[in-house]
Amino acid sequence: MIEALQFEFMQHAFLAGLLASIICGIMGTLVVINRIVFLSGGIAHAAYGGIGLSFYFGWPYMAGAIGFSTVTALIMATVTLKAKHRTDTLIGVMWAVGMATGILLLDLTPGYNVDLMSYLFGSILTVAISDIWLMLAMCGLICCLMLYFYQDLIAISYDQEFARIRGVPTTLLYIMLILLLAVTIVLLIQIVGLILVIALLTIPPFIMERHSRSLAKMIIGSIILSTLFTICGLWLAYTYNLTSGASIIMVGGVVFFLFLGVEKALFRFNKIS
């Protein structure tokens, strides 16, 4: 493992993994406590439309994907705020339509020969240095916003009405959250691909949720778990020549089920004694 770090691409992969873990820990925690996992899935798949758009018009990947997913995310956020009971259906439709748009645009792109797999499952080993800078900037932005709005975010996540009565700008914060989520998801697609992005976003917070005494502790725990998953996954991918994204998620999944098992066993044990 250590000798692997002499390769530049491995150093980049590690840096990207570390940054992704921090972003994931924060945003994933917010996704889980706000119960917007399905919405995140919608954004991730709609982002595929953005990827198609980028190829069709020859734009840089990031520009198309971020643009497209922020627009869809904004539409979804508006729907969630205005017509709560219709949300699931509409997200489901946008999910599918976004994905279909992407595929059709790729079909229409002349001489299209991009590796589709790298977008479905990610390519952390080929991540560009410019993307790392972008992730670093995003990471800084998310951390600052999280620190500044910490209490307001807890309040709107726990009891939105009460937050509003106390004067918290709930709608604005919700839209900010969804926009950050859209950008986060596009960045993470690079690492683990769009199929697995939701798993990386939600598994660590799911494990931490019932065992944290505060949001801050849940976030820190999730960051540590994500880092663990990405490093172990990378090592497995490097050693056994496996797909990196899938390895990362597999580590997460195994830990998740082990955790559930141990939790259940402890519960039984407590009941007996």
Place this chain on the structure above:
Amino acid sequence: MERHTGINLDMKKKKLVEIKNVSYAKNGQKVLLDVNFNIYKCDFIAMIGPNGGGKTTLLKLMLGLLKPTSGSLRIFDETPGKASQKIGYVPQNVHINRSFPITVLDVVLMGKLEPRTKWWQRKRDQDRREAMQALEIMHVADCAGKMIGQLSGGQRQRVFIARALITTPELLLLDEPTASLDTKGKTDFFNILKELNQKISILMVSHDLFIVSSYVKSVACVNKRLHYHDQAEITGDMLESMYSCTVEDVCPVELVAHGLPQRVLKKHDEHEHHD
């Protein structure tokens, strides 16, 4: 009476809430019709009425969480929502996310939330002391360090009342705050309210008519329309018109027939009719 016919004889009483001809409809269904209602300083009003009568809706209109279809509301001489920080609110249903990572103490501290004061500027010790005091008043101080999801329904309700108390409100809006409290909890709670009422105006939705009638100063009956009764007295007639018996609702008229209430409310004025 003198407070409700428009001529306010007691000019010293500050008007906190003024509701004029307010109607509210949701999906074409009329929920509130032409409601006129004022709350003055030091009022202690019980709001009664059948389920679905529009009580929660009226409270949310006052808080600015809903917008009226027609009519106007003035809360502390401002439009609703502007002055909601002066209102302590205990909601009927706090959405329950049992695994939310937050302790009881932190839930109460949410009452000290001021968007302009960020967490690093807060007077932590003082806030904490106030929160503990509020929890003590509600007899749940020993739960302060527990996770909110581990409490029983009644305990959680006490915590939310404590959260409303530390907002240092001028007006308390309580939406069925005693619904899941035990009998002792209820009497305790009404005694606390009576004490608070010396400084704070209180509007409380409650179905505990007979306990309520010995504490409150006036009663507002809400069933689409609102009828206000200055003295806390209850007649069978009034209840009959305000309540329709539903399966989950013990019909108070029946209780009246058993001779429980000691006092009797004046009948509604002639011109006030419900549909």
